[in-house]
Amino acid sequence: MLLLAGCGGPLSSLDPAGPAAGATAVLWWAMLIGAGVLTLMVLGLLAAGFGRPRPVREGRWTVGLGLWFSIAVLSALLAAGVWVGERLLPRGDAVVTVEAHARQWGWRFGHPDGRGGRIETDGTLHIPAGQPVDVIVTSADVIHSFWVPRLAGKIDAIPGRANRLRIEADTPGSFDGLCAEFCGLGHAGMRFRVIAHPPDDWPAVLETLGEETAE
């Protein structure tokens, strides 16, 4: 419990609030346990090495442990990684597609207004909760990176390219985001916020946003 309490925080990837971050966090805890066991195993073998000489079979160490044991562990990990990775990909079935446009040093977001136009905001991205959202990430100048740790992994904003990232928030709320790729003097302050609204309120939210930005 204490351990889990230490894992909180507005930017914690260990306190997931969406399916992508959730699946990745599960992967992390599983890998942590595996890594802990392997570390203890190696240290145990090392400790057992201190003592009188004993006959050793070369093949057990280099082929048995070195080759087959490690291939077994790594194959399982590869399968798990590819399987989770596939599930996180945007598949064109997003309910909403928004844009995140990075510049030195801030974020401008675009939302569909439902009538074919876009509603633009600075520093805050609005999404409906409980629905898959695709973010089209672009850059006006240097390379930045769009990251909302509690929702999903990051994707870079690269000049000349439009990258697509799938995010989803399980429940309504406010989630912190930041620029993860070093982008010069203002890098540390290049934060933003994602607000997930109840799906029923979404049309109304867009309505209000549209009015606010029109003023």
Next chain:
Amino acid sequence: MTDTVAAEGVGDATLDIPANPPRRALGLHRELSRVWSNDRGWRGQVTAVNHTTLGLRFMATALVFFAIGGVLAMLIRAQLATRQGAFLDTELYNQIFTMHGSIMMFLFAIPMLEGLGIYLLPKLLGTRDMAFPRLTALGYWCYLFGGLILLAALAAGVAPRDGWFMYTPLSSAEFSPGINADVWLLGVTFVEISALAAAVEITVTILRQRAPGMRLTQMPLFAWYMLGTAAMMLVGFPPLILASVLLEVERAFDWPFFDVARGGDPLLWQHLFWMFGHPEVYIIFLPAAGAISTILPALCRTSILGYGGIVAAILALVFLSFGLWVHHMFAIGIPHLALTFFSAASLAVAVPTAVQVFAWIGTMWKGRPELALPMLYILGFFLTFVMGGLTGVMLAVIPFNWQAHDTAFVTAHLHYVLIGGFVFPMLAAAAWWMPQITGRARIRGLGEVAFWVILIGFHGTFFVMHLTGLLGMPRRIDVYPDNPEWEVLNLTSSVFGFVMAIGLALFALDLVLQATMGQRAGRNPWRAPTLDWAMSLPAPTFNFASLPGPRQVAEAAPDRTALALARGEGLLPGAPRGQRELLVTTAADARPDHVAVLPGNTALPLVLSASIGAFVLLMLAGLYALAPVALVAVAALAWRWHRGLATLAAGGAMVAVAPRLALPVQPGRGRSLTHSGGVALLVADGTLFAALIFGVAFLHVVAPGWPPPPAAAETATGAVLLVALAVGLGVAALAAHVTEARQPAGRSLAGWAVLGLAGNGAALLALALLAGWVMDDPTAHARDALRGVLAGYVGLHALICALMAAFVLDQIRRGEVPTSGAPSGWRLWQDFATATGLVAVAVVLGTAAVA
């Protein structure tokens, strides 16, 4: 490898070589010292070319840079200790973390392992020096001057500030005006000359200078590791050198390789950078693993378990580590399938690493480990490196990488790998070889205290940093006012960071005390089985008064060997002809092939690297028109360099190596060390060319902003000039081949050399006409910039080959040709220049046809 086939012609080189009659050791020592010693006083400092001197100098300089990089690390930790660190401003902070990474990678780790290899390899393999002593010195001066340029920039407040990875477009002229980025690009490339120089001579030394009878399949594992390292450096550094040159050209002359608006692509930089950057990690790890494979079995009083398995693991690592580079780029939006290839490769590379780790642990089971100081550091290595390896495996898993990438988690991981996998083994190596280097024993106690302080400081700093990263702290930020949850973790890292610094300072103090106040050590205090201990300590400049042969190699008893060799019972005793001589053997079986004469003390390397430095400084100052003048000086000095070789080669006589064994001095054709070195250098050059072709393909296929508007260059005139270029290079190649073939006869060569000169001249003329009248403005689009670079590459090589043809002509005039290696050298380079030139012409014609 081709040169060794001929070597089997030395039929009388049986591997049972009789011993020379014993002589007085002191007399031999004096005779050799007269020939091999450095000059006296300050002059000796600038003219030294000896591997012991330069190896130590490399390592000492690297330690100074390590200390500077460490101070920068402490500044970073001080800034991050609290949320609102007001210690440094952002501009300075960015310079400091950029310099910390760049110094640790390019000015500490790489030169350190070069120094270790240069110091140790000749001793371990049973020879007297590296293959190219002047090149060793040139490498050192380039390293020192390049490093000083970077330090001067730091002191002047104009240090690079775009991160050690220098991503474009942040590092391009638009977003990084000023010379900060140029300092990195030019300074680091200058330093890399030393990496290539070391890689060339380490390869040649290991393959051609092993003691007779030391077959490749039996040589010390350290040599296998260094051979792998050197091969990786030959292939790993060229992509970075190319990337740096392209970016510098973009910054200086506005050729758009990375500018997306004009057909460039910032991702090209990332690919080229990480094609170097990931192998770099293994380049750093392999020599450290070599040190462990040397020290561990000796401290367990046994032999290494699984020699063959470890050699296979090295082979696998050398290749696999070139298939991982994209795992630094998982978040750039590459399709998932391509990512999974690199994810799988990144996982696969853990297999050969595991093979080594388990072979080492099995060695400990097999023997009786002694808990001496080097063993403590090896245990520290195991703990740290295994954890770093496991977090590396985690980072190879794509979804986790998307979360952890560019966070403090990666900072923690890379320090576990680099400090665990390089610094701890180097500390073990220092404790192990200090008696060898100084001839003095350690003062007990201090080293052990230093070990525990370093170990506790390290893990206290970096273990919590994993969590800091998982809690979302990105890399390269200087303040985090809104995130109090990171503060305790950062403060912990900072406090323990200073603990670690204290530990390292204690370690340095221990080294100084040992070097100055330690008691005289016995000849082989560790009872190690390798030849590096078969000499008086500290090592004489010539290492061995007579060289070890098959018997000494088979015995593996350095104490007995030392005595016999000092008395001249080994091969090629003393320096009876008053020149620096050593044995060259065949690559696989180490059969005696010939006697090589090495150049003596000279300031030429210093002057040559100073003129390269002048070029770098002129470029930095923006005096682009003046910079080529420095290159003229470089060419003139290179000419003198080879003139020196030619004079040395004027022998061809047979000299006695042992009773009933006489060998020729410096055979000119094909088998010489210089020829082997030329092949190694061309491997690197070829990799650079391949990386350039990759760049052409990458931009054509992947970059946005293609296809460009039709080029004016694609006219009949252009095609004719391209054909003229190809024909000129072809004629030159023909001339070079005929010259080499007719060299033994020694007649009517001048005409062919003139023809070679003319062929290369015609190629240069065709290029000049293309550039002057036909080619499009290289600043318009990446296509034209790439064509410009291809033209520059071909032109540079045609120019080098023209100079080589002229050099052969000069040698004909001086009557040196019968024994000279120059015609085969020219033929080698001309073949390469012609082949790459034809590929370049084909690429230009092909891409024009597709468009």
Next chain:
Amino acid sequence: MTWLPRALIGPGLWAVGFALVYGLHGLGCALGWSTQEVAGMTLHRLAMVAAWVGTLLACVVVVMWLPGGPDPTRRLPRIGAWIGLGATIFTLLPLLVATSC
């Protein structure tokens, strides 16, 4: 002494195959091969699988062609060939499952 270059054949084949498949991947995505169906899979995947299988076959041929034996100068080339085969299988295995473009 041909055994040292021979030891490089296996890992070298892996390097060629890996680069070939990665190159085909980039080319196929750029040229839109992933929308053309051939024999139950996309032209894109077919091309990559063909390159993969070709490399695997080449590795198998090298493994069979190289002589075995306890002498290290024979063992290392053969181990090299196995390294090439194993690395080619493992690193390109995701070809069968992951999304291509």
